[in-house]
Amino acid sequence: MTRLQNPILRGFNPDPSIVRVGDDIYIATSTFEWYPGVQIHHSRDLVNWRLASRPLSRASQLDMRGDPDSCGVWAPDLSYADGKFWLIYSDVKRYGQTTVNGASGASLRDFHNFVVTCDRIDGEWSDPSYLNSSGFDPALFHDDDGRSWLLNMLWDHRPNRGRFAGIVIQEFDRAALRLVGEPKLIFTGTERGFTEGPHLYKRDGWYHLMVAEGGTGWDHAVVMARSRSIFGPYDVHPDGPVLTAQGRRDGPITRAGHGDLVDLADGTTWLTYLCGRPLPGRERCVLGRETAIQAVRWDEDGWLRTIKGDAEPEVAPLAPNLPRAPWPRRVWDGRFDRSDLPEEFQWLRTPDPAELFSLTARPGRLRLFGRETVGSYFRQALVARRQEHFDYTVTTRMEFAPTNFQQAAGLICYYNSTKFHYLNVTVDAGVRQLQVMSAHPEIGCETAVVVAALPDGAIELRATVVQDALHFAWRVDSAEDWQTVPITFDASILCDEVTAPGLPNFTGTFVGMACQDLSGTAMAADFEWFRYVGKDAAPV
Incomplete structure (x- = not known):
């Protein structure tokens, strides 16, 4: 039996968004202030991955000059509809927070959300269409009735507010490339707080909302809720987090959260998520937040759980029952006797x-x-x-x-x-x-x-x-x-x-x-x- 070795994308590849198109599986990850924007990796077996595209490569798509450290491109969302790929992303221009006499002051941040499209993952992506600036982690959901919806976390900048105000949804007109109607707050999160990273799925008449909670540190988690209506109310998973390494500050996989789901052709469901690997005994993740993946199951009660039912991240899960599909090895001798910059x-x-x-x-x-x-x-x-x-x-x-x-x-x-x-x-x-x-x-x-x-x-x-x-x-x-x-x-x-x-x-x-x-x-x-x-x- 072949096993995966998590993380599958090593070294600073956070906030994974996953999509399958036929036999091809793609994962998009955040790049923050590093250019070109967004990394998209490609696999046909979940074991072997290659860098397929960095789609935001023109000034018309992305200009981060002046963006502070750890701002820029946050949490891209990759989906497929109408015979083309849809990429949603935030360009974060300011990360600011103030205190007044020890109390929380206004937290003025600027999150601008855009959409680009392309009929090929490695093609020339379109110029962006602006969507909104109400919060970060935008994602598209394509419903089975042909309508599409944009979700994002709602930022509350006002003094002494919770900042993370919940998840909002608004209809997206794919033909006009714009939002229509009014946004609606559908989920305010759980007591874990820091509700962000939304993704929406439909299964057996239920809308399943997946979010990241607990902050992106040691208490990070994947949380789910469901509703018969896309607008809610959403009932939270009875077991608590679907996946978390809560509180763990050592070991091979920590900081697990911010997930996304994909169904393979054989009907199995896989959860990809970010994680951290701390230095032994140092509680410091120098490799940044990386991307991991493991199989999950839908139980008879309609809720998603890990295969073992323990909500634990797996270091070496069983690989899917797919033919192994290694990519041709790309060898660079380290010399700059070429006209293009090596993909590393x-x-x-x-x-x-x-x-x-x-x-x-x-x-x-x-x-x-x-x-x-x-x-x-x-x-x-x-x-x-x-x-x-x-x-x-x-x-x-x-x-x-x-x-x-x-x-x-x-x-x-x-x-x-x-x-x-x-x-x-x-x-x-x-x-x-x-x-x-x-x-x-x-x-x-x-x-x-x-x-x-x-x-x-x-x-x-x-x-x-x-x-x-x-x-x-x-x-x-x-x-x-x-x-x-x-x-x-x-x-x-x-x-x-x-x-x-x-x-x-x-x-x-x-x-x-x-x-x-x-x-x-x-x-x-x-x-x-x-x-x-x-x-x-x-x-x-």
Whole structure:
């Protein structure tokens, strides 16, 4: 018997939305401030997955310049109707909360919700149609009578309110690509609170509403309610959460919640959901929120339950009874002798990547143009890939000839603008040097000079992470031994759980290349290759 190994999408792939079209199964996940927006993975057996599309790739679809950390694209919803795919997404422009004399003040946030369509998952998706801005996590439900409905959580910004005001529904005209009628509040949630992430299904005359509750941390959960009418009232599942790892802060799967259902051709039902894998003993999920999946069952009373009936996430559930369908292996040797960016990589916020990097300005190199600070919300030349393993090594070779202290480039382990470790080359008093800049949300930025007088020419940089320990190293010649930076850096701060109060933290760790030029001359750094080697943990 074949078993799945959860998570199926490793390293920062949260808020999964799943749909089946014939033999093809697709999962869309959130990308937040990383560009292009939304990741869609494809499988035919739930075991083997490949990245099929990042659909939001044009300025007309998505421009996140100015979006704060952990804002941008939240909780996309993927569905299929009228012979085409429908993708709903939020672009979150502000995450703000205030207190007045210790009491909760107004929480002014901006959530703009849009829809795009395409007849092929990997085709050119349409320009967006605006829907509303009343809350986040929008999702489409296509009823069997031909009508479609938009659901989203309702945000209450007023002082001393619950913020999460429930789930609203409004009819969506698929032909006109607009909402019609008035929104109606259909579900205010349970005592767990933080009701969000709605999805609606119809089965045996019942409308089943699935929501995420409990916040996206240790008490996250999948909750269900049902009604004979689409407008409610909705009765909550008698067993409590359908799936949760409530309170668990260690073990292989925690933070389970925000789910979506798919029926396979054989009639089995599968629940995909986000989860976290904390570092052993550290209660920190450096890989971010990942995507897992497992079979569930509909019982005689009409309610959904896990196969074991225990509402527990499974680490290694049985795979579906489908023919194995592995994808051709995509092998990249790590060299930038190509005209397109390898699919592992993304960048931050801007729809104009030509401002940040080029693979043709110097053939055989990824050229980063020095732009704004590593804390910028606008134009930051940072190209990186997800951390997918607790233990990994990254190496790169860089050519960079800075002329003043405002220019820097190098290798970065990055969570957001307040959390990173950055090994970089710069200049001080006319002398090229190697330094490490580290940012912690409660401490700020600290810099340690590694080499006060660095020789001119190319340099190789290395980052080695083992669980929570990060070590940097460097050398100027591949024939030489690596010179290890004599400082152990805390890799565990690059996670959701380490933060300053009031800051959103919903992404995961990336490792990549960065270049800054605060003088405004766009001094370039050229990277010849970038190699990531991860070590898989032993199967549980």
